[in-house]
Amino acid sequence: MSKQQGPSVSVVSTVALCGECAEPLSFDVSGSRFVCGNGQCAMLGMDLPVWRVLKRAGLAVPGVVGLPRPVYRGMPVPWIAPVAADGRVWFRALDGERLARAQSEWLCQLCGEALSDEAWVFATPEGLVLQAALHEGCKDIASGFCPHLSGPISRAVPRPVTCEEISADGRPLPVAGPSDPDFPQQWRIL
Numbered sequence: 001m002s003k004q005q006g007p008s009v010s011v012v013s014t015v016a017l018c019g020e021c022a023e024p025l026s027f028d029v030s031g032s033r034f035v036c037g038n039g040q041c042a043m044l045g046m047d048l049p050v051w052r053v054l055k056r057a058g059l060a061v062p063g064v065v066g067l068p069r070p071v072y073r074g075m076p077v078p079w080i081a082p083v084a085a086d087g088r089v090w091f092r093a094l095d096g097e098r099l100a101r102a103q104s105e106w107l108c109q110l111c112g113e114a115l116s117d118e119a120w121v122f123a124t125p126e127g128l129v130l131q132a133a134l135h136e137g138c139k140d141i142a143s144g145f146c147p148h149l150s151g152p153i154s155r156a157v158p159r160p161v162t163c164e165e166i167s168a169d170g171r172p173l174p175v176a177g178p179s180d181p182d183f184p185q186q187w188r189i190l
């Protein structure tokens with residue numbers, strides 16, 4: 001876990017402060033990473049995943065496993081979404097450690113529970129899988145609340161799969177080895 005230590009940061013409530021210049025960090029355009037925008041700062045432009053910032057500040061909370069999902073601002077909270085100690089949820093970010101576990105252990109990315117042989121993924125017409133697999137019922141919950149999963153941007157549609165039908169970074173999933181929290185696997189449908 002020491003591969004990417006990076007600069008230090010601190011978090012006041014859910015406002016993350018740059019460890020170098022102590023100015024508040026802002027979000028990059030994707031809304032999923034913190035970045036220092038202070039032109040005088042040595043960390044200018046260096047971005048940090050939300051989950052790493054929360055973890056380093058001791059404010060990351062474990063994902064809640066199972067159904068029904070916790071609700072934040074009217075939306076079910078996916079197991080792989082970073083959550084801060086004050087309850088704030090980053091829907092557009094991913095918790096690298098939980099995503100890596102979902103990929104390595106064939107867990108549902110929405111509820112965190114084990115999957116059976118038959119599961120579902122959201123995949124683009126080119127076969128790119130969005131993150132990891134889901135239960136059938138969890139796929140329906142995600143479809144209803146996460147427009148980016150199946151909207152016009154990703155063009156992803158739900159597809160039933162088994163782990164034998166997926167490649168992870170170019171290798172068949174059953175022999176791909178563990179996923180890395182800092183560099184999660186990219187899945188494809190074979």
Ligand SMILES: [Zn+2]
Nearest residue numbers: 018021036041
């Ligand atoms: Zn800074």
Ligand SMILES: [Zn+2]
Nearest residue numbers: 108111135138
């Ligand atoms: Zn599930």
